[in-house]
Amino acid sequence: MKNIGIIKENFDLAHKLIKLFNAKQLNVVELPLYNSVQIESLVLSAAKEIEMGGQQAVIEYSRNTKADQIMIIEERAKQYKTEINFGGKLIKISLPENEDTVDWILELTSQMLASEELVMANDIRSRELLALAKKVALTNVTVFINGPTGTGKEIISNYIHNNSSRSEAPFVAVNCAAIPENMLEAILFGHEKGSFTGASQANKGIFRAADGGTLLLDEISEMPLSLQSKLLRVLQERKVTPIGGSKDVEVDVRVVATTNRDMIAEIKKGSFREDLYYRLNVFPLRTLALSDRPDDILPISAALLKKHANKEESLPLLTKRALDVLREHTWPGNVRELENVLQRAMVICNENTITENDIMIDNSILSTEKSLADRIQSGNMVATA
Numbered sequence: 001m002k003n004i005g006i007i008k009e010n011f012d013l014a015h016k017l018i019k020l021f022n023a024k025q026l027n028v029v030e031l032p033l034y035n036s037v038q039i040e041s042l043v044l045s046a047a048k049e050i051e052m053g054g055q056q057a058v059i060e061y062s063r064n065t066k067a068d069q070i071m072i073i074e075e076r077a078k079q080y081k082t083e084i085n086f087g088g089k090l091i092k093i094s095l096p097e098n099e100d101t102v103d104w105i106l107e108l109t110s111q112m113l114a115s116e117e118l119v120m121a122n123d124i125r126s127r128e129l130l131a132l133a134k135k136v137a138l139t140n141v142t143v144f145i146n147g148p149t150g151t152g153k154e155i156i157s158n159y160i161h162n163n164s165s166r167s168e169a170p171f172v173a174v175n176c177a178a179i180p181e182n183m184l185e186a187i188l189f190g191h192e193k194g195s196f197t198g199a200s201q202a203n204k205g206i207f208r209a210a211d212g213g214t215l216l217l218d219e220i221s222e223m224p225l226s227l228q229s230k231l232l233r234v235l236q237e238r239k240v241t242p243i244g245g246s247k248d249v250e251v252d253v254r255v256v257a258t259t260n261r262d263m264i265a266e267i268k269k270g271s272f273r274e275d276l277y278y279r280l281n282v283f284p285l286r287t288l289a290l291s292d293r294p295d296d297i298l299p300i301s302a303a304l305l306k307k308h309a310n311k312e313e314s315l316p317l318l319t320k321r322a323l324d325v326l327r328e329h330t331w332p333g334n335v336r337e338l339e340n341v342l343q344r345a346m347v348i349c350n351e352n353t354i355t356e357n358d359i360m361i362d363n364s365i366l367s368t369e370k371s372l373a374d375r376i377q378s379g380n381m382v383a384t385a
Contacts, residue, residue, distance in 0.1 A: 002115050005029045005039035005065060010047040012075055013095070013106070017043065020110050024118065031065070041113050042067040046074035046092075055090075071113060080105070080353075082314045088112075100320040107302045108315055117162045119155060120303045123293035129285065130159065136283050137163035142235070144280045145258045147287030150334030153258040154218060156287060161214040166254055169213030172206050177222035185227055185243060189234070192244035207240045210253050220257040220280065221266055225273070232276045255280070290331040290338065297327050300335060304342050305354075314352055316345075321356040329361050 004026055008014040021028045029037045042062045049058050049072050062070050070090050077094035080101065084091055091112055095105055111120065121127055136143060137160040145153045154173065161171045179187055190205025207215060217223075223231065234240050235255065239248040257280045266272040290296065301318060309315050322345075331337055345358040 002041065002113075003027045003029055003037065003039040004041045004043060004113055005031045005037075005067060007031045007042075007044040007048050010051060011045035011073070013073065013102075014045075016102070016106060017109065020106050021113075023122075024110055024114065026110070026114060026118075039065050039067045041069040041071065043071045043073070043113070046072055069113070071109070073109070080314075080317045082108070082112075084112075084311060101317060103298065104302070104318050104320070104323065107298055108306065111299070111302050111306055117159070119152075119159050120299035121293075121296055122299050123295035125288060126293050126296055129156070129287070133160050133285060134163050136160065136285075138165075139283075140254055142254070142280055142282040143256045143285060144283070145256065145285045145287060146263070147258075147260065148289050148334055149260045150336040151287040151289060152335065153260075153287050154216065156285065157214070157216045157256045157258065160256060161254075164214070164254065166213045170210050171214045171216070172210040173216035173218055174206055175218045177219040181224045181226070184224070185230065188227070189230070189240045190242035190249075192242055203242075205240065205242065207234065207251050207253055208249060211251050212253075214254045214256060217255060217257045219259060221259040221261040221263065221272055225271065228273045228276050232273065232279055235276075235279050290334045291329075294327050297338070298323065300338065301326060301342060304335075304339050305346065308343055308346060316349065317353045319353065319355050322354050322359050325356050325359045325361070 004021055006014055006018060006028060008030060018028050018030070029039050031039075031042075042058075042065060044058065049055065052058055052061065055072075058070060058072070062068075068089065072090075072092050074092070074094040076097045078096065079094065080096050081094040082091070083093075093105070093109060095102075111118075119126075119130055121130060133156055143157075143160060145156055147153055157173070158171060161167060174187065176184065186203065186205065188205055188207060190203050190208060217231075234251070237248075238252065239250050241248050263272060263277055263281075267274045267277060290300075301323070305316050305318070326338070326341070333340075341359060341361055342354075344360055345354045348360075349355070349358045
């Protein structure tokens with residue numbers, strides 16, 4: 001886990017940052033009292049930077065602590081701004097004295113320092129799910145994740161892999177709904193050269209590609225019945241037989257399956273094998289709709305804006321009133337709908353600040369287009385070709 005060193009002197013926000021980092025399970029080291037501990041990131045105020053003698057002195061200090069990343073935060077600045085230099089090695093953030101934006105900026109700060117494996121969750125129900133997923137990750141049992149589309153089932157699958165003893169081995173994902181039936185068997189189990197038309201060379205398949213690691217079977221409910229019996233055999237015997245092959249090949253794979261369907265209903269319809277379901281459903285997990293975990297709106301929004309922002313520009317500022325609008329929506333499209341709304345807001349906002357007027361949540365494509373057209377005509381947005 002990443003160690004973040006914070007110099008608390010001349011740093012009013014240090015206490016809030018430490019509290020947030022601890023909530024996100026980031027290791028915080030208070031400097032310089034414990035400066036013998038190796039840290040990966042160094043955080044200090046701009047006032048402390050001046051006291052130490054400037055940027056070069058801070059860089060020398062970070063070298064002594066072996067930190068490879070520095071974040072300097074200017075408090076009570078005239079305006080909000082972020083600067084990312086040297087490929088993220090040096091981050092500067094200017095914070096205006098505005099209580100309405102503190103939570104948003106602190107969230108951005110934590111995400112800029114956290115490792116990519118960190119799952120962005122503040123809601124108590126999401127944290128409970130992550131705690132359970134982390135516990136099951138320590139075992140080798142098969143996991144079945146059920147939940148609505150766009151609620152992070154693949155993210156939880158990655159989280160399980162990253163917290164398991166298999167984390168250094170491959171994580172391979174296949175969407176069972178996106179691959180034609182006549183290709184899925186070869187992709188899963190592999191094939192020998194010449195085993196069917198177009199098989200100009202052998203392919204080991206994703207089960208063997210994931211050997212030693214984790215295999216995600218996304219949307220498993222879409223798998224054809226003809227393949228379900230073959231998958232059941234692989235799960236039972238831990239062996240695959242490539243198409244056209246005569247020998248079984250042993251595989252050591254942790255399987256995680258996901259679906260957005262009611263599997264009991266699928267079994268009753270005859271579209272999914274009951275014996276395969278119980279083979280997969282060793283440890284069930286369920287992701288929640290975004291509307292059931294409103295406290296996740298803040299960290300997910302920060303992660304999405306960070307993902308889509310131009311790396312050479314300042315990250316957008318989301319005002320409190322804009323955030324309130326996001327929290328009040330029911331999000332039938334879950335995180336994917338939220339992502340669309342935020343990308344739209346990034347395009348139409350002014351001065352890199354997303355206000356409540358930039359949050360366009362509509363029930364139809366036509367109403368969205370009308371809202372955008374109204375913005376252009378009113379002069380609040382410049383239309384470009």
